Amino acid sequence: MLVLLAVAAAMGLLLFAFATLFGKDPHQVPFGLKDKPAPDFTLTRLDTGETVKLSALRGRPLVLNFWASWCGPCQAEHPTLARAAKHFGGEASFFGVVFEDTPEEARKFARPMEPSFPQLIDPQSRMAVDYGVTGVPETYFIDAQGIIRDKFVGPLLDMQELASRLHALQQATGPVGASR
16 A cells, blocks of 8 residues: 555656646746846957957847857758848847857858858857857847846747847846846
């Protein structure tokens, strides 16, 4: 009888775990940097070699997309981001960050698409580690004060989804650590 109760309790816990953990939207992955200052970086542009520093970009919202040339979902996502950068470029800055890739392969990937937003090289993926990137594509939404307000995991293929996140980013206010 005791064994039967133990098995029933274990099954109950397992069912509870499945019910609460599975079925959630994978794009709503919690992350530790939400509502915290974005880690500063100094990276070089893939096309010009010019240095870009996060602290110099403050004053307007920033969409930061981590990608790689070998990533199929990144290839599918890139045209949407390029359209968004053209359409919303007056409202936010867009930057791509090359993840776990070589500059040569990244250039081959980016050249035919004529990216409408700058691509940055992250040597040894140090910046990706600072941001907690677990894979690509991942897109971070940083407000004008340099606070990470949102993160999208996976390919961002829907312009309406992107527009909604940009709108929320522009509305984000409050002290560091405050939740929306």
